[in-house]
Amino acid sequence: MNKTVRTRFAPSPTGYMHIGNLRTALYEYLIAKSNGGSFILRIEDTDRERFVEGATDVIYKTLEMSGITHDEGPDIGGDYGPYVQSERKNDYIEYAKQLIEKGEAYYCFCTKERLESLGSEINGESVTHYDRHCLGLSAEEIEENLKNGVPFVIRQKIKEGTTTFHDEVYGDITVDNAEMEDQILIKADGYPTYNFANVIDDHLMNITHVVRGSEYLSSTPKYNLLYEAFGWEVPTYVHLPAVMKDQHQKLSKRNGDASFQDLVEKGYLPKAIINYIALLGWSPSVNQEIFTMEELIRAFDVKGLSKSPAIFDIVKLTWMNGEYIKMMPFDEFYDMALPYLKKSVHSDIDLKMLAGFIQTRIGTFNDIAEMVDFVDTLPEYPVELYTHKKMKTDPEIAASSLKLTIPFLKGTDKWTNEELYADLVELAKANGMKNGQILWPIRTALSGKPTSPCGATELCILLGKNETVARLEKGLALIENN
């Protein structure tokens, strides 16, 4: 029989959500959902020093925007609450005492000074483990110390031998227990250490799959020993390789700026971000890159998880974002693009038409501004812009071409794209010119840029007859004054 799969995302409300964190949450969600299980949100707020006001809201909002919906959590409740760690603190000491009774843990009254005298350096050379000084204390001595209120911690007694655990990604890993020291379970202030609280909470919440970053691989044997000491079933471990900024550095707020929020502000779609990070460290059994959340749930399998770190590539994310933009129904795209368009364009033009031109041309919504900046005011541009090898034009040809097109455009009333295009092509033919020799000067004079989101005739329609004629005459003047 199979237990219902339960995974949990347990972030600390200490700031913004990194892409790496979000990916962990995504995989936890996918593991649960692809097995018909539940995804639980638990806030680990015991670190008061790093607590940031409003950070929990960022977590809720990010998960919601990402389509990663939790089945239980502080905001919606559930059968295993409370879901905020600071509200669960009462029980931990009792569990630690259980271990003491079982002979799996013991009181330690050593002072900080004594521990330091042991010479246990952290980043230096020698790293010494606790010498188990208090393990040999007699029952009377312990009783006496407790009665006198001597500060104490509770340490786990690590047994001899080796510990082997299985990880779904990294396989079986065996570690010599001598590598571990008698870790502290309960601190002098009565609070549990992070590792201890995690084991208790996960067990109490019936978490079946512990999914977390590979930086926890080294401490997993300690977790295992704790489960064994309690006689509890060891959960399934799934450790995830890191998401890197480059070969050497992990993605972080300090080094990079790739938080979910930042990316959204830069014009990336949550769906594209999720799709991209799903593929950062995981690959499906089918050769497919664009996935909806539903498709991800169906396709997800821990077998596809990678062991090695992946470098976050904003260029590929941008490509994927562009794919999502192109896939959007036009009306939806228009709604989303409108605020950006209104910010850059104040002229009375058909924004809907403009939006139609840019949908296939942007990677993110923030690309819009630069793309339409010529609409309100014609930029200053050099005469050299009239030279285009493939269009077979140069300023001289452009001048004679414009002398033909300006009066024509002034006089025509067939102001639709199809008619204009047909008429201008005919005009070119009648004067022995190539299409490009007629059209390139127009496109250039109207946009003032080497590239534009639409062609010459489309620019005419967009800008309207008056503006079109004015810009063409300006262009002609520019050439003639040089």
Added chain:
RNA sequence: GGCCCGUUGGUCAAGCGGUCAAGACGUGGCCCUCUCACGGCUAAAACGGGGGUUCGAUUCCCCCACGGGUCACCA
């Protein structure tokens, strides 16, 4: 430093003893084309090094190098 983990093109990655070593992004070229983009086609580009095992190693084993992680009364 001890221990643990990792190493396929610039990047994401498939591969799970025999392949011309997929695919995608990016890059170059071509086609389409009223510029650019989209779309289509195409090219260049990789198994860290050394030993084994084997008829045969990218794939299995060992060593080395490099990279990462971890060794707290922090989470």
